[in-house]
Amino acid sequence: MLExxxxxxxxxxxxxxxxFVDGAxxxxxxxxxxxxxxxxxxxxxxxxxxxxxxxDVRRCARAAAxxxxxxxxxxxxxxxERASAAAAGRRDELARLLALELGKPVKDGRGEIDRVADTLAVCxxxxxxxxxxxxxxxxxARGVGNTAFTYRAPAGVALAITPFNAPANLLAHKLGASFxxxxxxxxxAPPQAPAATAAVVALLIEAGMPPEAVQLLHGDGRVGAELCAADEVSVISFTGGAATGNAVARAAGAKRLVLELGGNAATIVCEDADIAxxxxxxxxxGYTNSGQSCVSVQRVYVQRPRFAEFLDHFTEAVAGLTVGDPLDPATDVGSMVDEDAAERVVRWSAEAAASGARVVLGGRRDGATALPTIVADPPDDASVIVHEVFGALVAVLPFDDLDEVVERCNRSRYGLQAGLFTRDLDRIVTAWRDLEVGGLVVNGSSNLRLDHxxxxxxxxxxFGxxxxxxxIEDYTVVKTMVLRGTSLWGGRP
Incomplete structure (x- = not known):
């Protein structure tokens, strides 16, 4: 199948x-x-x-656990480990599938497959x-005379629901850790990336994963909801939007969940930073994978004395990005997942402009390709600030002091990851403490993930x-055994 x-x-x-169902x-x-x-x-x-x-999938999963x-x-x-080596060896071919199905530049696709290899090795x-x-x-006192042990046992049947934006690496995380x-x-699988998903599954099977250890179905939210509700499933790992995550939780009922949902990530640039x-x-x-990442740079807050300088450098750098054919190794920005996604970038940038913002670059599309867009100084209630763009658009705004910008960042309903550029240790600790996010990248943007x-x-x-x-902690259960009347520790005097 893979070949x-x-x-x-x-x-x-x-x-x-x-x-892939029942071993075939x-x-x-x-x-x-x-x-x-x-x-x-x-x-x-x-x-x-x-x-x-x-x-069929439910029956086979129950029997295989x-x-x-x-x-x-x-x-x-x-x-x-064999699967990791195979991913590295098929890097270019797998990246091509990502480019065909998603419009992801092949250079980014190669990076994703490198991460697949790393992730499987860490697993x-x-x-x-x-x-x-x-x-x-x-x-x-009540334990004297006894001995007790624990070990981590497999949960049984896991359900992995993956998104389109990084279908290979996020599947490597979910399926690799579960196995x-x-x-x-x-x-x-995500409907937008059936071949990339099937290729990763096939790669693992060819590396020796027992056929009964994995099953793959394609389909929409209806299929996902039916699988979430299945009694055989013990734990669900889902990556996607917040609304769909809520639907997953409702369908799942009393199951363990790991939900990695949306974001509108902020990066803060303080006046003492290296602005260029x-x-x-x-x-x-901000434009890797056309901004289609939950931690992609969406909001950049720059301290006011350096705002104009940053915007000039930023505009020059974005204007230098190569937009075009995702199969061309020179392309930096390919297409978005579909034309509706690209139109969202155009529509929201126009809305911001109507509210007083300035569209410095972009604000247009060619089919599903949204030109890299910069929106300068939009109001805090603009869609490009409040909602998740998940596209090739970055908003740049001024701020005056750290407490103020932390409060503005925390107004978001999201809190995935943030970036901070500063040389001031006190600012770093304050931001780490006060920003309502799961992770902070210092002297880097929000868009950095180390897979281990x-x-x-x-x-x-x-959450999760x-x-x-x-x-692996989420995919296992702690089992305890007590040896009553047998003690490693000695008894009473």
């Missing part, structure tokens, strides 16, 4: 992305079609999920660390933390 999909991608023919690839039946946003023609197809498919759990952690780790390392504890039961923990996993460097970093990270470091937000940005170690 066939990569060959189709290389030849720019339509890629057939199968579903299925490509027959009615198909959904993905139109490439840059090419504006069909680039991939996937079988439509029917009620019978969900029933015990056998997958009995695989030794060392064996799981070896499989993940392998964490699989080797799964253990437990000997509990100090004899430290309290490292010893679970069988049901994957619901801050502008360069914000320009590079805990990542997640507060407020409407979700994503990194292989944190996710």
């Amino acid at each position: 066939a999909m990569l060959a189709s991608g290389a030849q720019a023919t339509v890629v057939r992305a199968g579903a 690839w299925r490509t027959a039946g009615p198909q959904s079609e993905r139109i490439g946003p840059y090419l504006r023609r069909p680039v991939s197809t996937a079988p439509v999920t029917g009620p019978g498919h969900v029933r 015990r056998s997958v759990a009995r695989l030794a952690p060392a064996h799981r780790a070896e499989i993940l 392998a390392a964490e699989a080797r660390q799964i253990g437990g504890d000997t509990l100090p039961v004899a430290g309290w 490292a923990a010893g679970n069988t996993t049901i994957v619901k 460097e801050a502008a360069r970093v914000c320009a590079r990270t 470091v805990p990542f997640g937000g507060v407020k409407d940005s979700g 933390r994503e990194s292989p170690r944190c996710m």
Whole structure:
């Protein structure tokens, strides 16, 4: 399956992305079609999920949970290490699928596949660390004469629902950590990236992942809701928008959830910062993947004495970005996921201009390609400030002092990650303490993620933390054993 999909991608023919159910690839039946946003023609197809498919997946997952759990952690780790090496070896081919399906520049796609390789390697390392504890039961009178232990056992069946913007790496996080923990996993692919998702699943299977350890379905929110409600599922990891995250929680009921939701990330540039460097970093990270990242730079607050200087440097850097064919290695900004997404950038920048802001660059689109847009000094109630743009638009605003800008940042319903440029240690500690976000990047923009470091937000940005170690904790349960009448610690005098 993997070879066939990569060959189709290389030849720019339509890629057939199968579903993987009960240990076999299925490509027959009615198909959904993905139109490439840059090419504006069909680039991939996937079988439509029917009620019978969900029933089959539930049955198979329930039956497979015990056998997958009995695989030794060392064996799981070896499989993940082979998959990591395979991802690195197929880097260009996998990046091409991302470019075809999503309009993601191939240079960004290569970076995503590099992260897939890293993430799977970290998952392998964490699989080797799964253990437990000997509990100090004899430290309290009622525990004297007994011994107790814990270990982390697989949760059973995990459900991974992935988004379109980084479908390969976020699947590597969810599926890699779930398998490292010893679970069988049901994957619901994003409709916009069926082939990229199927390719990662196929890569893991070819690396030796037992067929019963994973199943893949394609479909819309209806399929996701049905899977979330399934009694067989023990834990759900979802990445996507806040509204859909709320729907996932309602459908799931009393299950463990890890929800990584939206953001409208802020970066603060203080007057003591290297302004030219801050502008360069914000320009590079504000338009990566056309701004379609939950931590993409959306709001930049610059201390007023340096505001005009920053805006000049920033405008020059953004104007120098290459917009065009995502398959061209020189392209910095490709297309967005569809024309509706690009139109949102155009519409919101026009709304801001009508409220007194200045559109310095962009504000236009060509099909699904939104030209990199800069909106200077919009009001705090503008859509580009209040809501998640998730597109090729950055708003730049002045501020006067740190307390004021922290308060303005915290008005957001989101709180995923922020950036801060300053040399002042007191400002750094104050911002880390007072900003209502899950993470702070110092002397960098909000758009930085190290895949082995805990990542997640507060407020409407979700809850739980994503990194292989944190996710393995969510994907496992603590089991306790008490040896009554047998003590490692000695008894009473």
